[in-house]
Amino acid sequence: MTKQAFLDALSKRLSGIPQEDRSRSVEYYSEMIEEHIDNGLAEEEAVAALGDMEEIVNQILEEIPLSKIVRERMRPQRKISALEMVLICVGSPVWLSLLVAAVAIVISIYASIWSVIISVFATTIALLITGVAAFPAALFLYIMRKNPLFATCMLGAGAVCAGVGILFLYVCGVLFKGGVFLGAKILLATKRCFVKKGVEQ
């Protein structure tokens, strides 16, 4: 790919973001390509050295806050005629409720994933508490109720709970990291969604 073709493609992929951020990114990569060429690479090789276009776009998008992208998308790209204005207002029960529904779906899916994670946390805490509580309970049974058999049983059950609880602690850690990672991925996907819409206009 030639330098100009690459820069044009990059600019197009970024047409959903504010002008300022777009030109800054394009200038940066233009400079990088020139530096590679000055250092002996051919134009095509210089472009190839930059890596995957999707990766480049992702890195740029991650730094721009979602609010800025949404605001840019909301700004009208061309003059809206009176008729279009009327249609938008009249149709708002349709598109507005669809938009709210879409946002609600994404949020509820993410929330349900987190509620599963929180239930695992709760289970872990319950297991650990049971494990600890088994000791005084067993002691009580042995001393007060003179029931050594039941007491030993209680101790055993408590130990099992504590053991499983400790294993679960590790699982909690993994799930938590996974949840946070997923959140970041969803945020990036949402940004790309908005930016892509901008391209189509």
Add this chain to the structure above:
Amino acid sequence: MDVQLKRGLLEICVLAAIRKQDSYGYQIIKDVKEYVELSESTLYPILRRLEMAQLLCVNSVEYNGRIRKYYHITERGKERLAEFCKEWQELLAIYQFVKKEEEK
């Protein structure tokens, strides 16, 4: 290595690369690459973040008929580097203690 930790460390690397004198993107990558992997696409968000946090500032200079952006470290940037070195002095001391105990 944890992604967030690596990002933070790369920011420090970039600051260190421009501490003694102003540098430009390509040169920064060349300098840092000797120690840690850094690509053009990874460097861009780092430079943006450092600029927004006012740890460095950008100057456009003409070079060979085109524009080259030079990055200059600010006082805050230098303070950040000093902070980092202090944190890691402590970390290094702890590490040396652990190694010593291990070898006993």
